[in-house]
Amino acid sequence: MHWDDSGRGPRSCRRALAWYAVQLYLNALWSTVFFGPGTPRMGDRGSREGGVQVNCSPTSKRDLSESTSALTLGPSVRRLRRVQRLSASIDAAWGFFSDPANLARITPPGLGFEVTSPLPEHIYTGQIVTYRVRPLFGVPVTWVTEIAAVDAPHRFVDEQRVGPYRFWHHQHHLREVDGGVEVEDIVHYALPFGPVGAIVDRLLVLPRLHRIFAYRGRVLADTFGELATPGPRRSVATLAGADR
Numbered sequence: 001m002h003w004d005d006s007g008r009g010p011r012s013c014r015r016a017l018a019w020y021a022v023q024l025y026l027n028a029l030w031s032t033v034f035f036g037p038g039t040p041r042m043g044d045r046g047s048r049e050g051g052v053q054v055n056c057s058p059t060s061k062r063d064l065s066e067s068t069s070a071l072t073l074g075p076s077v078r079r080l081r082r083v084q085r086l087s088a089s090i091d092a093a094w095g096f097f098s099d100p101a102n103l104a105r106i107t108p109p110g111l112g113f114e115v116t117s118p119l120p121e122h123i124y125t126g127q128i129v130t131y132r133v134r135p136l137f138g139v140p141v142t143w144v145t146e147i148a149a150v151d152a153p154h155r156f157v158d159e160q161r162v163g164p165y166r167f168w169h170h171q172h173h174l175r176e177v178d179g180g181v182e183v184e185d186i187v188h189y190a191l192p193f194g195p196v197g198a199i200v201d202r203l204l205v206l207p208r209l210h211r212i213f214a215y216r217g218r219v220l221a222d223t224f225g226e227l228a229t230p231g232p233r234r235s236v237a238t239l240a241g242a243d244r
Helices: 008-035 090-097 194-224
Strands: 047-049 052-054 078-086 128-133 141-151 155-162 167-177 180-190 236-239
Touching: 078 194, 090 167, 090 180, 090 194, 180 194, 194 236
Parallel strands: none
Antiparallel strands: 047 052, 078 180, 078 236, 128 141, 141 155, 155 167, 167 180
16 A cells, blocks of 8 residues: 555555455345344344344334334444425325335335335235345345334334344334424434444445435425425434434
8 A cells, every 4th residue: 555645545544444344244244134134023022132122012002102212222223313394194195105115216226126025005014025125336135124013194113124234123203294294214223243334334324324315305305295394304313322
């Protein structure tokens, strides 16, 4: 490596370390895809995987707004939140979000998103959705999601069962507001492989998730029309527990 006064040396070193971390992550990713990440299930009381403990009631009638407080989250879990207000009724918004076929519409084309399981007209508790996605460098990843809880037309939760994350828990909230509906997404996620996963998250995964939610927001605004939304018009990420 050539070190000079321009500072290219340190930047080259950082790029090399970042690429090395990516290689480690992608190599280990295959074992995650083929053998599964061991993500704990909601309803498996006291189950634990890698510092993440789930202690939730399996019934879909529970108050989903308390679902995050039912998780004893490890320090590596990140919380991602986005709020958007749409010019649509809550029933129209629910009809859109509860139709799994619309997943492809709100996913950036560059991810190569492809649903690989039969889809019903609307989601239901316990539903399994499988799809293939290419999140990094065109490498195909199989993702298996379970719809863990549904409270129509206000909220539902999806959780990863097989995929690249050590933990993935996504809450979708719909609330009626003046002139339309407020859509709130709250994602808790963690990557495997400890410090290597943390590097990959900071350099690649978190920026990519921000872009995915930004794309989704544009599609929803084009589909329904957008109302003024209080606060930042972007996804906000924190370490879980830091915002409490």
